[in-house]
Amino acid sequence: MIELRDLSVVYPGGVVGLDSVDLTIPDGQFVVVVGLSGAGKSTLLRAINGLVPATSGSVKVDGEEVVGAHERQLRDIRSRIGMIFQTFNLVTRTSVLNNVLCGRLSQVPTWRSTLGLWPTKDKDIAFDALTRVGIVEKAYVRASDLSGGQQQRVAIARALAQKPTLMLADEPVASLDPPTSHQVMRYLQRINRELEITTLVNLHFLDLAKEYAERIIGLREGKLVFDGAGDDVDDDVFRDIYGRSLTADDILETPTL
């Protein structure tokens, strides 16, 4: 369970990322966060795992406070939160397996991971994660040799290798073509359902949001302006969240002619 109470983030320089957001997300939910770029979607996700420090308020993940947590506590909380990025953020100069094993770093003694002497148990977890995203045959391939969609699946596997209870995905399909986008979204959805991992996804494509979201949260200028079930959302709601009329750029698929 995630509980945000009166959460505000102000960046150095005075830009407001989040403005007193209150939000509770129960275990196992698949939540999509929508909003224009700059509305605070990325800040929201990064405040949950402490990559961006909160200015005031409280963030609790499974009852543990993130705001003001010390390095050691923060690492412990982060180890249970997987994160996926728009640009995949793989270490491209090393193998797929080495990337996925990064998800095990918090559980493996430093001397072992430094020398590459990973315990068999952790290698098994990494291979299982790769199997789950259907890419285990690429384990020993250099990450840079993979396509964008494959790289994002490796990134999902890296997050899965953490055995997380929560998954944060920051615009996971913004760099991918439409069919690949759906494939990646389906993997996230399946992981959410089969492993019961609470999932928070930032999206700016409204059709994708509607198709996959169990619950949709709308942000505008750092404020929470909408919170409702995915089925309840129509174009009027999106117009409200965006504060403008919708355009072809707001949807992934061009409507069939």
Next chain:
Amino acid sequence: MSTSAAAASARPTKPRPSPWRWVIVAAVVAFTWFAAEQTRFSIPELIENFTRANDLAKEFWPPAWEVARGLVDPFLETIQIAVIGTIVGCGLAIPLSFLAAYPTAPGTAVRVISRFSMNILRTMPDLFWAILFATAVGFGPFAGAVALSIFALAIMAKLFSETVDAIETGPLEAVRATGASRFQAVRRAVWPQVRPNFVAYAFYIFELLIRASVVLGLVGAGGVGTSLNRWRQFFQYDRVMVLVLITLVIVLTLEAVGALVRKRLS
């Protein structure tokens, strides 16, 4: 015609070059002329001296190959000094560079202190370190190895920390987000990105140290420099020539091996 003229008028005007440009050019020219005057640098004189360089060439040529046998041990010592200097210096440069580079420094204070100490190390010439350690631990190869370690550390830390400055930070953020410690994240997300550069720099530094250790012999820090110093004092340039040619072969060989390794790594 009229449309292209209209299109041309829609273009923004090219920004005027800064008036400082001519001031800077004038300053560079003036300083060059001043420096040449002061050092009595003269191209005609250089040409004249080299056209009667026949006498000079006679001093150096033919090389006195008979001394080559006696140079085997000093050269081995020179190479050993350079190997130790490279390994110790480059090894120490790894943590220092990560502490000094923007993406990996644990805090502003640590970064500033690391950068500052790097600059201090680099400001001192290698001969200074050689003289310092020769005084401290006595003349010989040990002093040379320590001096060259610091020399290697200074250069490597500069080159390597700037490489770390330029990494992609996305993977580092992603690995930190898994709950990994700073050290683990640097090892797993940064090191693979910069390792090829590190190896290339290490070969370059090994080459530098071979040449530097020849010079260090002049102050009694071991290696072939001792022979160089003796022959130079007695004007035995045909023997110096042998030493120069062997150094040339070693450096060229290193260059070739280094290129091969770099190719394998990239």
